[in-house]
Amino acid sequence: MADDIKILAFDVFGTVVDWHRSIMDEVRSMHLDVDADQFALAWRAGYMPAMQKVMSGELGWTLIDDLHRMILDDLLVRFGVTQLSEEQKRHLNKAWHRLGAWPDTVAGLRRLKQRYTICTLSNGNIGLLTNMAKQAGLPWDCVLSAEVFQKYKPDPATYLGVAKIFDVEPGQVMLVAAHQDDLAHARACGLKTAYIERPLEYGASQVKDVSPHPDNTFHARDLEQLAGLLRC
Amino acid sequence: MADDIKILAFDVFGTVVDWHRSIMDEVRSMHLDVDADQFALAWRAGYMPAMQKVMSGELGWTLIDDLHRMILDDLLVRFGVTQLSEEQKRHLNKAWHRLGAWPDTVAGLRRLKQRYTICTLSNGNIGLLTNMAKQAGLPWDCVLSAEVFQKYKPDPATYLGVAKIFDVEPGQVMLVAAHQDDLAHARACGLKTAYIERPLEYGASQVKDVSPHPDNTFHARDLEQLAGLLRC
Incomplete structure (x- = not known):
């Protein structure tokens, strides 16, 4: 897989x-x-x-x-x-x-980057994502954004756009996200999906349900664990 | 400056x-x-x-x-x-x-990246530029391409697009190029310009004139020398 x-x-x-x-x-x-x-x-x-x-x-x-x-x-x-x-x-x-990375993010991305092309697919604009990467040390190969496609996620043009940009099949792209709805939309376009648990995304006052969904290709606690699952 | x-x-x-x-x-x-x-x-x-x-x-x-x-x-x-x-x-x-970097490129970019946001502004497509960066170890903060603007250089939308993406004035962007015509178009849009000598761009059979042009903000032999001029 x-x-x-x-x-x-x-x-x-x-x-x-x-x-x-x-x-x-x-x-x-x-x-x-x-x-x-x-x-x-x-x-x-x-x-x-x-x-x-x-x-x-x-x-x-x-x-x-x-x-x-x-x-x-x-x-x-x-x-x-x-x-x-x-x-x-x-x-x-x-x-x-200026948002700060989760503790596992930079180490996880560095490992994943050795084997895969790693890019953003965010509704954030390119300038925002680039400034954030520079400040937080996120080692993206490429900053992709809704701005490139002039469509916001969950428009299929964004998920399919990644495959098109890299001249690969949709099934050769995996969306990595902490949100099941984002992943479901990506899956509907034929992408692979990896769910990352971020129980504290909304803070300690609103702990998030992070149950696995069987349709995801991978389910990981964090990006370091995902790197392990992908043998990086 | x-x-x-x-x-x-x-x-x-x-x-x-x-x-x-x-x-x-x-x-x-x-x-x-x-x-x-x-x-x-x-x-x-x-x-x-x-x-x-x-x-x-x-x-x-x-x-x-x-x-x-x-x-x-x-x-x-x-x-x-x-x-x-x-x-x-x-x-x-x-x-x-899969194009290979000039010998000074990676070290020069690494130095420049410490002080500036460094991005591509190329007519090459995003996938091409990203694959090249990964292969040649080019440490871009962001891969910008004509593909983002849907206009090729020397369309002003490309030069001004960089300033817009990063929410800065055109004069806060410097185009770095080995081609005087590209630089002249950037200057016409209000960008700063740095000329890089690449006398062997077309090979030894067609050595290129690399004379300085007085309108450029900087003139450097290579990216390491540019880093020096910019005190990086």
Whole structure:
């Protein structure tokens, strides 16, 4: 099974980096008078509906950086934060460029990279993903993004786009993600799938169900364990 | 001057990798009964006219891999090569994915990467550039290609696209290239420019003029010297 696979495409937010802790840390470091856990969760929760607006055509093609900012502007009102300058808002919005890796991520990616081409497949924009990689030391062979395809996941154009870019069959690409719905959409396009447990993706207040799904090609605790399963 | 620059975008064919020697080596390793120097030069020479067909709209958007193949098919006829199987032609066409770096490239890029975001800005497709980077050990932060912009250099959308992707001003991007025309187009878009001497780009039979042009921000013998000039 693993021998057919040539390309590992990684979901990023939650799978590779710990957005919840990183956003909480940023909020705290700016001394905002809000519940950092709730603020982080609300920011992330705004992401799906914002992306839906793009997918439905209500909004034209919009980068995640700009969607994050629209959500942030709403949140600051809702959480009663009024003291931030424009520069501080821009800085806070770029917190998503500075997300920290899970402890196993860098070592796991380094091992996987020896045998496979490893790339991102994220709705994050290319600039965001590149800045994040540089800061967190993520050794991608290539940064692929919804921005390249001008379609957001779960549009099939994104999953199939990876195969097309590397001139391989869909079954030679494996999506690695901590989200069963993302993996199900990839599978429907003929990709292999690897589920990564990230029980604390939403923080300790909302521990995630990480039960295996039988349709995934692999199920791993983390990226180091995935590297082991793939004999890297 | 160097302090404003945040992003170094690299032309690839000729600037970072030695296409002439690499293609000659591939042709020789396949024991084709042709003058390898002439074959390599002719293959490369076919590239501009093929790209022009895309830029003029005569051809729809076409990846370099496919342009290379169209040129190759013509060349094989012209050079009287008739014995290649389809698989061998595909293999030979992918020689462009296996181009070798100039001796200074990897060390130079590693130094430059410590201070700048380093990316490709090439008409090569993303798959080609990623395979090449993996094979030659090119440590890009990000692989940018005409494919991302759906425009070939020298379309301004490519040069300005780099600035847009990284959310910086055009003057905070420097194009690094061994071709004065590419640099002139980048400069017209407000980018900084660094010329890299590659006198042997076309082989020993056609040594290239590498005189400095006063409008370039930097002029360097190779990427190691550029790293020195930029105090990396």
